[in-house]
Amino acid sequence: MRHRRWTLPDQVRMLPGSGFASKVVSPAPRRVIARSTWKQGCPVAASDLAWVRVTFWGFDAQRHTGELLVNASVADDIVQVFRTLYRVRFPQERVTIARTYDPDAPSTGDGNDTGAFVCRPSTGATYFSQHAYGLAIDLNSFQNPYAKGDVVLPELASSYLGRDRVRAGMITPDGPVVRAFARIGWQWGGDWRQSKDYMHFSRNGL
Template sequence: MAVALLAGCGAAQTDPPSPLAEPTGSAVEDGRRPLTRPGAPGTLVEPATGLGSRPPAWLGTRELPRTSSGYGEVRPTPPALRNRRFTLPDTVPMLGGKGFAAKVVSPAPGRVIARSTWKPGCPVGPGDLAWVRLAFWGFDAQRHTGELLVHRTVARDIVEVFGTLYRQRFPQEQVVIVRSYDPDAPPTGDGNGTGAFVCRPSTGATYFSQHAHGLAIDLNTFQNPYAKGEVVLPELASAYLRRDRVRAGMIVPSGPVVEAFARIGWEWGGDWQQSLDYQHFSQNGR
């Protein structure tokens, strides 16, 4: 089991100590320079304040009726979410340091795979996935730590991307391993976050998504919704289809997020023609 610790200008999280011993990685400086200065569209340097800077008490509790598409009913974005800019509590302990840091464990430990959506029949085996813990910048202008499962062949590239996003002060609400995928779960239409591996079919299709291969990432899914025809996901995020009104956490053409992923050869779903997937980046552009 290979472990690598990369430290630069941010913090990252760790799981509680495992009963299985893991070798300790070595810290190295990340001297890469930003592609764009902090303050670029979609970034945030000062802590967010005012309406939208705190999660509403009803978040995640209001079920939407389903439509013939199988998804929830698309409704106007509530005022508290029209300029959504809060960061939820971290779900894993923080990595040490004062700047960006990341830790890669490859292959991912069994205890981590067990709390993901992996199951027999997924297009990748558990040994193909790497566990990446990394720092990210929150809407509160503080260091936070999150975790991802990605294909082991792209783990270092993902660390490079998130290091750039941290230095650019691109804020995120949470960076998490998706723990369950249930298309029949009651939709609330207000979910948000950044995630990678999910063993699921592609949206509206029967074949496996690139997420099921660990070769795709969705960032800030509420600020960067998916839209095709009458379908908007998340269903309450339609205010963010106004891409000319750039708010913190939004991905914009030629902005720091698109540039960072382009640097590792990944393409953005916001450039698609038949559907717009503003949150999505993947190695094969699909």
């Protein structure tokens, strides 16, 4: 797919107002944790996760509301980033909490969520990902895929490996998304040397 430009229905109630809005609940309510991938053995306590709701622009040029689970220590920083993304009208398909993670499940190859906490190992490794600590965010995973050798994730997003042809929802090295995360001290996976994770931002750059 060369041009992906649709927006999925919101999964949470619209935040009030007509501009940017956010709401942080820390610690995250049990009912929110219950529909996430958190379980005993994850490297972060459930009580250390915050439920963050933010408004964002969809590819339909409409105001939407999404939700994230993040480490409570970075919740205010993440709101600051999404405030900037809203101001520059960076479009996103859906901002949501991952509800499942099964490494043995077949990939559909077409996901495009923006999300943060997922209790899982790092891609291609056995140690926990920064997502498992709530200290990483992936944005528009289809427009900003992961690539290493012959591996492309999502599998159907190979057209978006051509980063010189900028399309809606793509993250660019000198663009507002990278700058917004840099202001809170987070690094971009698009700068990695041995692989490229164009969707990924994390506090420690891993």
